[in-house]
Amino acid sequence: MNAPVSARQQAELAQRIASDPTISAWVSASAGSGKTKVLTDRVLRLLLQEGQAANRILCLTFTKAAAAEMQTRLARRLGDWACADDAQLDAELLALGCEPSETLRRRARSLFAEVLELPGGMRISTIHSFCQSLLHAFPLEAGLPPQFSVVEEAEASALLADAREAVLAGGTAPAENLALMAGLVSAEDFSQVVTALMKERHRVASCIARCNGVAGLRLRLARLLGLEDGADEEEVIAALCDVPDEVARAAAALANHKNKTPRELAAKMRAWLELNSDRRSAQWQDWHACFFTSTGTLRTALAGIAAMEAEAARIQEMMGRLASCRLLSATEALLALAHPVLTHYDARKKSAGLLAYDDLIVIAQRVLKDP
Structure with missing residues (x-):
């Protein structure tokens, strides 16, 4: 007979499924229930994929505060990975739903330096900031003056x-x-x-x-x-x-x-x-x-x-x-x-x-x- 699954375990399982970057997921939940954690875990799992360049990942939020929070959480997690011993790192990887291996541990420990060397860091911004940078890059295609500004x-x-x-x-x-x-x-x-x-x-x-x-x-x-x-x-x-x-x-x-x-x-x-x-x-x-x-x-x-x-x-x-x-x-x-x-x-x-x-x-x- 299977042991009953607690509400916390059900939530953690749902979060782990939603953080899988190989699937499309729509997360709807109340404030403080772990939406930002799911997004952070999803980005971390993307970064762990072999051959995945950090500068090819784009994260869009609605507010500057949310973008800053994402930056902070990613930097903290990657910094912890760079200094963690094998047992600690394996526990982190298992919690993400990844199977630990020497190759994966090496990849995880290298990510902090890789992201640190990116010009401007990870591409995490508000949707308005992203659109503004896109239009500044292609003003003629958008039918805009090159030096437009936001009111x-x-x-x-x-x-x-x-x-x-x-x-x-x-x-x-x-x-x-x-x-x-x-x-x-x-x-x-x-x-x-x-x-x-x-x-x-x-x-x-x-x-x-x-x-x-x-x-x-x-x-x-x-x-x-x-x-x-x-x-x-x-x-x-x-x-x-x-x-x-x-x-x-x-x-x-x-x-x-x-x-x-x-x-x-x-x-x-x-x-x-x-x-x-x-x-x-x-x-x-x-x-x-x-x-x-x-x-x-x-x-x-x-x-x-x-x-x-x-x-x-x-x-x-x-x-x-x-x-x-x-x-x-x-x-x-x-x-x-x-x-x-x-x-x-x-x-x-x-x-x-x-x-x-x-x-x-x-x-x-x-x-x-x-x-």
């Missing part, structure tokens, strides 16, 4: 604010979209939304380009929201206010109910039904309130009345379409205003020979795909 966050925020003011104050922003956004968000909120979009501007621009502009994107969004018929908010409200005749008859019957609450509800319904179409549209929330409580549940007085329950379901469907219309209009207005701001922002960066950190990744990816 810092504070300067990027200032450039974005200038671009936003230039578009909004320059009379180029569509008036109807500007009016809609002004009714939905404050100037500060709009600024925050544009800042958030700035981080995704390459994806936004690509999406708009694939749809042949904001108008084309609106049509695609309309299909996704089930608004292929092109209905707008006014049309949906008008449809909501076009109440079936059987509902009016049910309201008349409800007026004769023995209890006071249903009779009062019937009176409110009849008062609303007597309005003309324009006034109904202006007061459509009153009709909604006749059927639903403030928490959105069907009023008890209407439960079990088929015509009223059917009307409640119809109102809910119309409310869903109304929400979709509003979402569509707000999205179109936001993109119609934000897209020229982001375009202006990119133009200002380009004229100054500047790149944002996210530009580095996007342009480097493009160069690597189509050099």
Whole structure:
């Protein structure tokens, strides 16, 4: 009978498997659970392979702190190997999943000096630093000025604010979209939304380009929201206010109910039904309130009345379409205003020979795909 395997042993086995450089591994774990250890072990096992040049290994991280931690751990482990006796070194190699041998011990002890002699040490850097060095090496292929520089966050925020003011104050922003956004968000909120979009501007621009502009994107969004018929908010409200005749008859019957609450509800319904179409549209929330409580549940007085329950379901469907219309209009207005701001922002960066950190990744990816 096999002895039970502890959680620690299971974790160590999983780490050893993930550190095998001959397989591709995706490691997802919480902070402090050993992700950096797995990466360090993986690099060490790569270095131990015969004929593997240390300068051919590239390690990318997201933060400078992580890159520095990797450098420190590798240097410490390789330094320990250089000074360890055979028993200590064999234990280290076995822990990595390697079978000790005289050849492997000799290789392990030589790695510290090999890495120490590398110009700049092991190639461990942030992804942004790597992309920047790549683009500096191939600026013409990337379509960049040779002496481009990376804009810092504070300067990027200032450039974005200038671009936003230039578009909004320059009379180029569509008036109807500007009016809609002004009714939905404050100037500060709009600024925050544009800042958030700035981080995704390459994806936004690509999406708009694939749809042949904001108008084309609106049509695609309309299909996704089930608004292929092109209905707008006014049309949906008008449809909501076009109440079936059987509902009016049910309201008349409800007026004769023995209890006071249903009779009062019937009176409110009849008062609303007597309005003309324009006034109904202006007061459509009153009709909604006749059927639903403030928490959105069907009023008890209407439960079990088929015509009223059917009307409640119809109102809910119309409310869903109304929400979709509003979402569509707000999205179109936001993109119609934000897209020229982001375009202006990119133009200002380009004229100054500047790149944002996210530009580095996007342009480097493009160069690597189509050099």
